[in-house]
Amino acid sequence: MITINLAVVPGDGVGKEIMPEAVDVLTAIAEVHGGLKFQYEWYPYSCEYYIEHGKMMDDDGIEKLKNHDAIFLGAVGNPKLVADHVSLWGLLLPIRREFEQVINIRPAKLVKGVSSPLANPSEFEFVVVRENSEGEYSEVGGRIHKGPDEIAIQNAIFTRKGTERVMEYAFQYAMQRRRHLTSATKSNGIFHSMPFWDEVFHSMTERYPEVDTQSIHIDALSAFFVSKPHTFDVIVASNLFGDILTDLGAAVMGSIGIAPAANINLNGKYPSMFEPVHGSAPDIFGKGIANPIGQIWTGKMMLDHFGELELGTKLLNIIEEVVADGFKTPDIGGSFTTKEVSSEIIKRIKML
Amino acid sequence: MITINLAVVPGDGVGKEIMPEAVDVLTAIAEVHGGLKFQYEWYPYSCEYYIEHGKMMDDDGIEKLKNHDAIFLGAVGNPKLVADHVSLWGLLLPIRREFEQVINIRPAKLVKGVSSPLANPSEFEFVVVRENSEGEYSEVGGRIHKGPDEIAIQNAIFTRKGTERVMEYAFQYAMQRRRHLTSATKSNGIFHSMPFWDEVFHSMTERYPEVDTQSIHIDALSAFFVSKPHTFDVIVASNLFGDILTDLGAAVMGSIGIAPAANINLNGKYPSMFEPVHGSAPDIFGKGIANPIGQIWTGKMMLDHFGELELGTKLLNIIEEVVADGFKTPDIGGSFTTKEVSSEIIKRIKML
Numbered sequence: 001m002i003t004i005n006l007a008v009v010p011g012d013g014v015g016k017e018i019m020p021e022a023v024d025v026l027t028a029i030a031e032v033h034g035g036l037k038f039q040y041e042w043y044p045y046s047c048e049y050y051i052e053h054g055k056m057m058d059d060d061g062i063e064k065l066k067n068h069d070a071i072f073l074g075a076v077g078n079p080k081l082v083a084d085h086v087s088l089w090g091l092l093l094p095i096r097r098e099f100e101q102v103i104n105i106r107p108a109k110l111v112k113g114v115s116s117p118l119a120n121p122s123e124f125e126f127v128v129v130r131e132n133s134e135g136e137y138s139e140v141g142g143r144i145h146k147g148p149d150e151i152a153i154q155n156a157i158f159t160r161k162g163t164e165r166v167m168e169y170a171f172q173y174a175m176q177r178r179r180h181l182t183s184a185t186k187s188n189g190i191f192h193s194m195p196f197w198d199e200v201f202h203s204m205t206e207r208y209p210e211v212d213t214q215s216i217h218i219d220a221l222s223a224f225f226v227s228k229p230h231t232f233d234v235i236v237a238s239n240l241f242g243d244i245l246t247d248l249g250a251a252v253m254g255s256i257g258i259a260p261a262a263n264i265n266l267n268g269k270y271p272s273m274f275e276p277v278h279g280s281a282p283d284i285f286g287k288g289i290a291n292p293i294g295q296i297w298t299g300k301m302m303l304d305h306f307g308e309l310e311l312g313t314k315l316l317n318i319i320e321e322v323v324a325d326g327f328k329t330p331d332i333g334g335s336f337t338t339k340e341v342s343s344e345i346i347k348r349i350k351m352l
Numbered sequence: 353m354i355t356i357n358l359a360v361v362p363g364d365g366v367g368k369e370i371m372p373e374a375v376d377v378l379t380a381i382a383e384v385h386g387g388l389k390f391q392y393e394w395y396p397y398s399c400e401y402y403i404e405h406g407k408m409m410d411d412d413g414i415e416k417l418k419n420h421d422a423i424f425l426g427a428v429g430n431p432k433l434v435a436d437h438v439s440l441w442g443l444l445l446p447i448r449r450e451f452e453q454v455i456n457i458r459p460a461k462l463v464k465g466v467s468s469p470l471a472n473p474s475e476f477e478f479v480v481v482r483e484n485s486e487g488e489y490s491e492v493g494g495r496i497h498k499g500p501d502e503i504a505i506q507n508a509i510f511t512r513k514g515t516e517r518v519m520e521y522a523f524q525y526a527m528q529r530r531r532h533l534t535s536a537t538k539s540n541g542i543f544h545s546m547p548f549w550d551e552v553f554h555s556m557t558e559r560y561p562e563v564d565t566q567s568i569h570i571d572a573l574s575a576f577f578v579s580k581p582h583t584f585d586v587i588v589a590s591n592l593f594g595d596i597l598t599d600l601g602a603a604v605m606g607s608i609g610i611a612p613a614a615n616i617n618l619n620g621k622y623p624s625m626f627e628p629v630h631g632s633a634p635d636i637f638g639k640g641i642a643n644p645i646g647q648i649w650t651g652k653m654m655l656d657h658f659g660e661l662e663l664g665t666k667l668l669n670i671i672e673e674v675v676a677d678g679f680k681t682p683d684i685g686g687s688f689t690t691k692e693v694s695s696e697i698i699k700r701i702k703m704l
């Protein structure tokens with residue numbers, strides 16, 4: 001029996017509504033498997049926790065989470081805290097950093113039954129491989145002078161190690177797929193980091209002659225995500241560019257409520273974290289209509305991560321069938337509740 | 353008689369095809385006006401020039417351009433030079449910087465007859481006001497170490513002066529429009545510059561109580577440009593975020609070939625530059641089918657800049673009518689040539 005010991009962090013808002021559903025789906029999947037078991041420990045870490053305790057997680061929160069095989073996270077964010085950056089920086093980013101989750105994988109595809117905002121979308125199916133530990137999200141920088149002369153300086157830091165690592169991952173990924181890799185750059189406007197990024201990418205193309213590569217500036221690439229998303233297979237991007245491209249990818253899919261993501265620790269020392277792309281959606285929280293698909297699909301990425309590829313594929317097929325059969329929450333044009341959608345998924349899992 | 357002394361820089365690729373057309377349009381417009389005259393001096397500065405002379409412009413290029421009332425630029429870029437950043441950095445960015453063109457204005461709207469890639473676009477009409485002189489495009493930074501330990505550091509520099517300036521412009525712009533202003537931020541991930549950006553924005557909202565404001569993270573904002581572009585009026589953004597949002601805006605309009613832009617010098621010391629959003633489009637260059645609308649619409653922004661608002665509006669109306677009547681190049685679903693489209697525009701200008 002393989003036991004996977006999960007830290008479950010529903011977080012805020014709709015995270016609290018979709019997480020119990022996604023957990024029930026995982027349990028059902030494990031039962032079908034027979035030799036797999038999920039153990040769940042729930043953590044209340046969130047903005048709500050911050051409002052009550054003055055911190056996003058316990059002082060030994062990282063220590064506690066470390067003992068798990070993976071972290072399954074819902075969404076973080078509270079409208080009362082939007083201007084309070086400290087709170088937002090206190091959960092997702094420390095987890096990614098402390099647990100060396102250096103890669104963020106976010107697939108996007110046209111799902112039957114979800115109406116894309118695009119008029120005539122060709123079938124598309126791409127994956128953004130995002131650098132998740134450095135680049136534009138560095139904590140290095142500060143301010144000088146006060147009043148009208150004040151200046152803020154933000155350092156983006158790109159190491160060869162970190163850059164090669166994410167590109168290596170992306171090339172490997174591309175080798176298992178359609179062998180087409182796009183690098184998101186902006187070396188025509190950003191003078192130091194992006195030419196460096198291009199150089200590293202270029203040096204790696206030589207090691208993967210089977211992979212067809214292209215470099216596209218982030219501005220044009222964002223436009224192409226709208227005008228021709230079907231031309232992409234794997235896209236490798238810096239922390240910030242990956243952040244932008246994946247929300248855009250989710251938008252082009254038709255709803256951010258269905259987009260999955262995985263924050264991967266590569267060295268096996270720490271747990272990886274599985275959290276969907278969407279946020280806590282305070283506008284719909286409490287109505288029972290949050291889309292559980294993003295969280296459940298993220299669960300599928302967790303199955304893949306633990307080597308359960310066949311089961312992962314089965315789960316994704318069920319998700320797609322359920323949506324195609326019209327079991328949809330309002331964000332993708334349906335009138336079903338969170339629970340009705342997840343129950344239908346569980347019903348079909350049990351029929352496997 | 354008002355004489356406007358223009359530096360005309362067609363640049364590369366399709367820039368060379370559309371510029372003569374746009375210049376003919378300006379001449380026709382001036383004739384209708386009666387009291388307005390454009391003088392043109394043509395400059396060959398471009399990547400092609402670089403390939404021949406080892407530099408993008410003459411050593412005294414900036415001096416020469418300085419003597420003009422404005423710069424009318426086509427497009428810059430040559431596929432032979434993509435990896436050669438020095439060349440690309442040698443024209444647009446120095447002009448913006450040397451001539452203190454600190455604001456970049458880029459409108460986007462749904463144009464009748466241009467099929468947007470969006471399935472059901474509501475009428476949208478927004479303007480991105482982009483900081484054009486600092487931020488992420490700073491030249492400050494460098495590298496340390498060699499080989500596997502190499503690190504590239506890129507400094508983004510945000511001054512209070514520069515940030516207030518672009519926001520002031522955006523608030524003023526919003527006051528003349530629908531009084532709705534969105535700030536593009538990323539203070540949940542970028543630690544120093546973006547909280548500073550938010551702070552400055554917040555302090556200015558108090559001075560413009562009539563303007564309805566919101567701050568949206570760039571990832572979500574990019575998604576909203578696809579899912580609900582009609583909810584925006586004026587958007588204020590940093591150099592990089594403005595760059596991304598405007599290509600995205602152009603994509604949502606249906607073609608980057610129609611999107612106009614203006615690089616504005618505010619202190620009156622130097623010429624402003626008018627260049628459309630699109631690039632040199634080497635893939636269609638030489639076929640006579642480049643869309644002249646982006647360049648001509650950019651000419652309309654130049655008319656506005658010189659206070660010829662009424663004439664500017666008339667020109668935009670003609671552009672929209674011509675497109676709605678089906679005089680379209682292939683990029684927007686027509687089968688007309690560059691020249692046929694511009695000739696139709698000129699014909700209608702003469703009927704004014």
Ligand SMILES: CC(C)[C@H](C(=O)O)[C@@H](O)C(=O)O
Binds near residue numbers: 188595
């Ligand atoms: C060519 C490049 C430096 C430029 C920019 O990034 O500003 C272009 O993309 C633009 O938007 O005018």
Ligand SMILES: CC(C)[C@H](C(=O)O)[C@@H](O)C(=O)O
Binds near residue numbers: 092093243277540541
């Ligand atoms: C909440 C925020 C810091 C985060 C990010 O920018 O990485 C989010 O947008 C995401 O994409 O997971």
